[in-house]
Amino acid sequence: MMFRAACRVGVSLWLMLAPACAGDAPARSAAEVMDILMWNREPVGGPFELTDHTGHVRTNSDFRGKLMLVYFGFTYCPDICPTDLQAIGLALDKLGGDAERVQPLFITVDPARDTAEHLAQYVPMFHPRLIGLTGSAEAIRKAADAYKVYYAKIPLGKAADDYTVDHTAFIYLMDRDGDYLGFFPPGTSADRMVEIIRPHLAEPTR
Numbered sequence: 121m122m123f124r125a126a127c128r129v130g131v132s133l134w135l136m137l138a139p140a141c142a143g144d145a146p147a148r149s150a151a152e153v154m155d156i157l158m159w160n161r162e163p164v165g166g167p168f169e170l171t172d173h174t175g176h177v178r179t180n181s182d183f184r185g186k187l188m189l190v191y192f193g194f195t196y197c198p199d200i201c202p203t204d205l206q207a208i209g210l211a212l213d214k215l216g217g218d219a220e221r222v223q224p225l226f227i228t229v230d231p232a233r234d235t236a237e238h239l240a241q242y243v244p245m246f247h248p249r250l251i252g253l254t255g256s257a258e259a260i261r262k263a264a265d266a267y268k269v270y271y272a273k274i275p276l277g278k279a280a281d282d283y284t285v286d287h288t289a290f291i292y293l294m295d296r297d298g299d300y301l302g303f304f305p306p307g308t309s310a311d312r313m314v315e316i317i318r319p320h321l322a323e324p325t326r
């Protein structure tokens with residue numbers, strides 16, 4: 121009797137947790153992740169294995185030795201993503217030759233629509249060195265959780281592909297070892313990014 125009751129609890133708990141594991145629902149609210157970032161409560165960043173816009177598998181360790189600018193968003197985003205990606209592109213232009221030592225990454229939070237082919241048409245609009253990354257729903261959820269990114273699908277109409285994605289839009293700056301240095305809030309200007317990035321480029325390599 122006891123055993124059966126425990127089993128039932130176990131099953132319903134599993135059902136409740138299952139959608140999050142499948143990559144459909146965020147584990148934490150937007151307010152929670154903002155709080156973590158603002159007050160540095162948890163480590164930010166970590167390993168990922170995703171597919172770039174040319175179809176190649178890329179991992180975080182491919183970019184060791186370079187600073188990384190990591191941005192999570194989606195190509196159908198009407199304004200915030202394009203504005204921030206434009207600022208990232210402009211910051212790289214302003215860095216001139218030093219931009220070679222900075223790797224900008226755009227990780228989609230809408231892998232269902234943002235295929236590698238789709239990203240290939242999108243990322244070059246902002247900068248030739250911007251790499252677009254996509255993957256399975258699980259791989260994207262894992263990367264987003266590591267970077268403390270909140271995102272959730274918001275249906276707009278009845279059709280399955282008629283939706284937008286609500287997401288936090290911070291630009292993460294990671295050091296040459298892939299460790300977190302800090303974030304730029306949405307709407308940060310290219311000049312401000314350059315101002316913060318330059319001293320890190322001047323640091324001697326360890």
Ligand SMILES: [Cu+2]
Nearest residue numbers: 193197200201
């Ligand atoms: Cu966006």
